[in-house]
Amino acid sequence: MSRDLLRFLGGFTGRLGVLALLIVAQSSLSVLPILVGQRLIDEGVMAGDPGRVWGFGLAFAGAAALHAVLVFAERGFAVRLGEDMVLRLRLDLYTHLQRQSLGFFTAARAGAIVSRLHGDVTGVQRVVSSTIPAVVGAVVSLIVAGVALLAMEPRLALALGVVMPVVYGATTWVSRRLKSVSRRYLSANADLDSKVAERFSVVGAETASLYVHPDRDRDVFRHNVVTIRNLVVRQALLGAGLSAFLTLAIGMAGAGAYVFSGLWVISGTVSFGMMVAMVALLARLYNPIVTLAGVKVDLVTGLVSFGRVREILDFAPRICDAPDALELPRTGGACVEFSKVSFEYPASMDLVVPSLAGELAAMEAPRGPVLGDFSLTIEPGMTVGLVGPSGSGKSTLARLLVRSWDVGSGRILIDGVDLRKIRLASLRNSVGVVTQTPFLFNGTIRANLLMAAPEADQEHLIEACRAAQIWGMIEAAPDGLDTMVGDGGMQVSGGERQRLAIARLLLTDPRIVILDEATSHLDNATEQAVQRALTPFMKGRTCLVIAHRLATVRDAQLIVVMHEGRVVEQGSHAHLDGMGGFYARLSRTHKETA
Numbered sequence: 001m002s003r004d005l006l007r008f009l010g011g012f013t014g015r016l017g018v019l020a021l022l023i024v025a026q027s028s029l030s031v032l033p034i035l036v037g038q039r040l041i042d043e044g045v046m047a048g049d050p051g052r053v054w055g056f057g058l059a060f061a062g063a064a065a066l067h068a069v070l071v072f073a074e075r076g077f078a079v080r081l082g083e084d085m086v087l088r089l090r091l092d093l094y095t096h097l098q099r100q101s102l103g104f105f106t107a108a109r110a111g112a113i114v115s116r117l118h119g120d121v122t123g124v125q126r127v128v129s130s131t132i133p134a135v136v137g138a139v140v141s142l143i144v145a146g147v148a149l150l151a152m153e154p155r156l157a158l159a160l161g162v163v164m165p166v167v168y169g170a171t172t173w174v175s176r177r178l179k180s181v182s183r184r185y186l187s188a189n190a191d192l193d194s195k196v197a198e199r200f201s202v203v204g205a206e207t208a209s210l211y212v213h214p215d216r217d218r219d220v221f222r223h224n225v226v227t228i229r230n231l232v233v234r235q236a237l238l239g240a241g242l243s244a245f246l247t248l249a250i251g252m253a254g255a256g257a258y259v260f261s262g263l264w265v266i267s268g269t270v271s272f273g274m275m276v277a278m279v280a281l282l283a284r285l286y287n288p289i290v291t292l293a294g295v296k297v298d299l300v301t302g303l304v305s306f307g308r309v310r311e312i313l314d315f316a317p318r319i320c321d322a323p324d325a326l327e328l329p330r331t332g333g334a335c336v337e338f339s340k341v342s343f344e345y346p347a348s349m350d351l352v353v354p355s356l357a358g359e360l361a362a363m364e365a366p367r368g369p370v371l372g373d374f375s376l377t378i379e380p381g382m383t384v385g386l387v388g389p390s391g392s393g394k395s396t397l398a399r400l401l402v403r404s405w406d407v408g409s410g411r412i413l414i415d416g417v418d419l420r421k422i423r424l425a426s427l428r429n430s431v432g433v434v435t436q437t438p439f440l441f442n443g444t445i446r447a448n449l450l451m452a453a454p455e456a457d458q459e460h461l462i463e464a465c466r467a468a469q470i471w472g473m474i475e476a477a478p479d480g481l482d483t484m485v486g487d488g489g490m491q492v493s494g495g496e497r498q499r500l501a502i503a504r505l506l507l508t509d510p511r512i513v514i515l516d517e518a519t520s521h522l523d524n525a526t527e528q529a530v531q532r533a534l535t536p537f538m539k540g541r542t543c544l545v546i547a548h549r550l551a552t553v554r555d556a557q558l559i560v561v562m563h564e565g566r567v568v569e570q571g572s573h574a575h576l577d578g579m580g581g582f583y584a585r586l587s588r589t590h591k592e593t594a
Ligand SMILES: Nc1ncnc2c1ncn2[C@@H]1O[C@H](COP(=O)(O)OP(=O)(O)OP(=O)(O)O)[C@@H](O)[C@H]1O
Pocket: 106, 345, 367, 370, 388, 389, 390, 391, 392, 393, 394, 395, 396, 397, 436
């Protein structure tokens, strides 16, 4: 068993001990009726004593009843313990995933994560609640039945001596082959989960219906499920082959036992009751041996699952709190400084465990630098507009400011403190962001807003929605604030999603505000109304406004023009417009198309 699994089980030592005791008691008792039966035949039936037949008969029934009670206690205890372990693993995994940086999720396939949290964790549960009890039970039954058998007739040791090594060799051979099949099966399953999750998300379904031919789409799915079918069949055939072989080996040993014990009865060296007991005990060996063989197969699958869960738990988050990290003050505008910042997105394989990224990620070539020597200082309470062509690195800069990624070189400072020295929770409480493609969780508008401000009352929610120019739509909806937004917020329009994201921002109290194309989906009149509502909110806060529409940033105290990850121009609107450079050309194009 792997060292990691043993360490994990170590956390449940006490309860595992109780389980072991229950299993030992239950398995030991399973041979008691046989021994009582032997005495019933020899001392009751053969001696012609009905009283003893009744006596041993009652003892037999009592032993069977006690055995039944212990079977129930052991099963119930094992299932409860297994489920508690699943609970622990799921919580650990979830907590660990919460701490992973954005990069982890950009590189991991979402379905593959779900499959770890669900399928693999359940695999571990199976090991604990059924496989381990089965192993311990089988071993104890083997020992008890074996010892009882040998105590009755040592010559039968020969039969066991022949069967055991054969059983061991066969199970080892099969489990070695099974390990690789199990690993391939689990990864094919994760692959299927991620493809289905992506394909049947709202956006995936829409895109596929527009661009992907249904037959080609189905062929890809078919290829996946055929792979899974073949692996499952392979797994089952290996298990079935092993069972058949064991049945044969044990059947041969049974035949030998019948013949030899029969001959010993004829020669008078063994009583008839002993013969019946020996044959029954030998039959008792059959189940544990078959269980042990099958269990090895389950154990291998469970260990592979546990390894896949551990793999994520062992993957340290790329971005985390420094031991001496500081809290930022909660109020006042903040001074933000980008100092010679360079950045390149790391390859997927450096962001996540390879099995979560998928095979194609291994072939990914480096994409090259996105920001180079970027420097900018934003004084407390100042609003800076950031413009530039698509792909010039504007959103990347915003993500670096909330430490979704860490800079490659250079520093980003808030009030003179390097971001890497600030507690992540404190940093993210201090920065309010409306992203380019805002996301809403499936649920009600109210639930989405309360996520940002759990304490907000109805009045606050309405006030924020009014300011974000979304209250009209909410008020007109039959369910008002309890209107469902659908998966990813896809049951509301793009512009409504943006305004709900702005309302969510307005419910918080950040020192720094980032608006990344936050009003790009709105018509001019609505955008202006939202801008008017945002102006008092932005007052006194340090703001970074990213926009393609120059009107959105026109009033900013400073406008920075980016091109290929560098600052190419900066100044006020009037200054830049008069310079006749990049910004002026952009401004002219806007005027022409307006
Ligand atoms: N997670 C990522 N992994 C790898 N490359 C990325 C990632 N995100 C963005 N990029 C690349 O980084 C570059 C800058 O992207 P960014 O989103 O910062 O540009 P932008 O100026 O905000 O563009 P737009 O105006 O289109 O929103 C682009 O070339 C983009 O392809």
